[in-house]
Structures are given as C-alpha cells and as structure tokens.
Amino acid sequence: MARDATDKAHRVMQAARRLLDTCGIERPPVDLVRIAxxxxxxxxxxxxxxxxxxLVELADGGYEVIxxxxxxxxxxxxxxxxxxGHILAASPGDESMNCGDAAAEELCNRVAAELLIPERFITDRAAGMDVGTLRRLATRFQCSLEATAWRVLNMGQVAGALLIWRPLEDGKLELSASPRTFGFATPFENGAVLDGAVPFVRQLTAQSEGPVTYGxxxxxxxxxxxxxxxxxxxxxxxxxxARPRSSKTRRRSSAAPGQGELFS
Ligand SMILES: [Zn+2]
Incomplete structure (x- = not known):
C-alpha cells in the first residue's frame, strides 16, 4: 500500500510539472486558470x-471550482x-476528490507549491536569500510570503533557516515550524517557547520587521x-x-572545506 502511495505521488508530481509545458506557461505568475x-x-x-x-464534479464530466x-x-x-492537485490525483474509484485524507491533502499542497513556484522560474537563487528577496519572489509569483519561503527552503538550494513563530499570550513566542534548514542547525527546537521578557523576543514583538541577531x-x-x-x-x-573563535578548536584555515581553493 505504502509503495502504491509513493508511486502515485511521484506520478502526480510529474503530471504537475508537465502541465507547465503542456499549457505553454513560460513565466510567473503561473496562469492557473489556463491550467484549470x-x-x-x-x-x-x-x-x-x-x-x-x-471542487465539484459536474454531471457532464467537467469540474467547477468554488x-x-x-x-x-x-x-x-x-x-x-x-x-x-485533486483533479490530477483523481482516478476512477478513489476518494482523492475529497479533502480530508491527510496524505491526499499533503500531496495536493505539494502540487500547489510546484505549480505556484516552479523551480525553473527561480533564477536568482544563487544570490542568496533574505526576507527582501523572498518578498520580491512572492510578488512575482503572486504567492504569500510564507508559502514562498517554505517553497524556496524546501528546494534545498540556499543555505539558511526558516523559523515560523506563533505569538502566544504575554508576548511569548512558540516555534511552530522550521521547515528546512541548510548549512547550519537552528538554535531552537520545534515547540520551543521563548519568554516575552527576553530582550531578543521583545525586539521581535515591538517592531513588525527588521534585522535580527541571536547570541x-x-x-x-x-x-x-x-x-x-x-x-x-x-x-x-x-x-x-558564526561560531566563536577559540584557540583550541580553531582550525589552521578558517575557511569551510571547499572554500579554501577559492581564496588561496
Ligand atoms: Zn484538499
């Protein structure tokens, strides 16, 4: 059963990628109406x-989306x-049409991410990411900033850590998700709660955006x-x-493996 589900997910994701070519979509924002x-x-x-x-299946065989x-x-x-995604996943006799099954929902969300932000249209990933870049991408792809950030991190192309905090009462913050990290481990575990009195947290809750440093x-x-x-x-x-410099642990070259050649 599990094998069948994996095969099906693979098939559905491939079908989603092919849709861009089939529908002649060459640039963002992706014309979802044309695909539909x-x-x-x-x-x-x-x-x-x-x-x-x-998603409603019509009597004459087509669909209506509300x-x-x-x-x-x-x-x-x-x-x-x-x-x-539900249309792609639907096959005679199965229940993929209906929201509710967790696995089907996750697959349809993956299809959505694939269609909304196709990897091939992200051309400036080598430049590195920050909130400003994500915001520009979100505008270009007409996606929410959160969905864009998830997608970019899940592609695994850039180093960084995305953390999504949920504000609680008393100014506390709870780490609700950290979808993917690359290049370094994050200092927080999912579910961690930070006290609202900590200066770092006070800064995060006082202003709506800005640079952040955590030591x-x-x-x-x-x-x-x-x-x-x-x-x-x-x-x-x-x-x-940044790791603290210590005479005991410091290596002879401070460059990371692979970077040495670039600078020598
Ligand atoms: Zn659904």
Whole structure:
C-alpha cells in the first residue's frame, strides 16, 4: 500500500510539472486558470463559503471550482492550485476528490507549491536569500510570503533557516515550524517557547520587521538574519551562523572545506 502511495505521488508530481509545458506557461505568475481549463474546469466561482475552496464534479464530466471570496488573492491562488492537485490525483474509484485524507491533502499542497513556484522560474537563487528577496519572489509569483519561503527552503538550494513563530499570550513566542534548514542547525527546537521578557523576543514583538541577531545559542554561536510579522505568524529567516573563535578548536584555515581553493 505504502509503495502504491509513493508511486502515485511521484506520478502526480510529474503530471504537475508537465502541465507547465503542456499549457505553454513560460513565466510567473503561473496562469492557473489556463491550467484549470486544460484539466476540464468549466467555471471558477468566488462565493461566501466557510472552506477555502471546493471542487465539484459536474454531471457532464467537467469540474467547477468554488473559492472563498473572503480569502486574500494569494490564498485563493493557493487553493485553486490545491484543487488542481485533486483533479490530477483523481482516478476512477478513489476518494482523492475529497479533502480530508491527510496524505491526499499533503500531496495536493505539494502540487500547489510546484505549480505556484516552479523551480525553473527561480533564477536568482544563487544570490542568496533574505526576507527582501523572498518578498520580491512572492510578488512575482503572486504567492504569500510564507508559502514562498517554505517553497524556496524546501528546494534545498540556499543555505539558511526558516523559523515560523506563533505569538502566544504575554508576548511569548512558540516555534511552530522550521521547515528546512541548510548549512547550519537552528538554535531552537520545534515547540520551543521563548519568554516575552527576553530582550531578543521583545525586539521581535515591538517592531513588525527588521534585522535580527541571536547570541544565546549553546557554544556561543551567533545567528543573524531578518524577520517579518505576518497576519498570524512571525517569519524569521536566519542567513548566517558564526561560531566563536577559540584557540583550541580553531582550525589552521578558517575557511569551510571547499572554500579554501577559492581564496588561496
Ligand atoms: Zn484538499
């Protein structure tokens, strides 16, 4: 069963990637309506519904997608891409049409990320990432900043750590997710709660965005990056980790392996 599920996920993701070529999509923002039409969606309506979206199979074989008109534009795009995932995953006799099955939901979210931010359209990843770059990408791809950050980190192309904090009462922050990190370990574990009285946390909650430095990690390591407060979460992107210099542990060359050749 598990093997079948993996094969199916692979097939669905490949189908999602092929859609860009099939539908002649060459640049962001990805024209999701064109893709939806190609897959048999006959109409997309924006209504007052409590869910983010709904996929309806029509009697004549096509589909209708209903999106919540109260959701922001970026959220509606994500939902439409997610429903496209359900169409791709649907095969006769299975239940992939319905939201509810956790595995199907995760697959459809992966399809959405693939369609909204295709890897091939990210051309400036070599320049490194920070919140400003993510914001530009989010605008270009018409995605939320949070979805963009997840996607870029999950591609595994840039070093950095994305941390998503949930504000609690009394100014406390709880680390709700750290999707992927590359290049260094983050100083916090998922579920960690930081006290609102700590100066570092006071800074994060006092201003909606800015640079951030954290020096309280074990071994005296210092992390730097920047952060931005969104609607419900605080998104932090750490871009560098500095280890304290110590005569005992310092290597003869301070350059990381592989960098030495560049500078010698
Ligand atoms: Zn769903």
């Amino acid at each position: 039409r190609h897959l048999g969606v006959q109409r997309i309506r924006e209504l007052d519904i409590r869910l983010d979206g709904q 999106l919540s008109r109260n959701a922001p534009h970026t959220r509606r795009r994500f939902t439409l891409a997610h429903e496209i 309280g990690a074990p071994g005296g390591r210092v992390y730097t990056g920047d952060y931005v407060r969104l609607n419900k979460v605080l998104l932090m992107y750490l871009t560098s980790e």
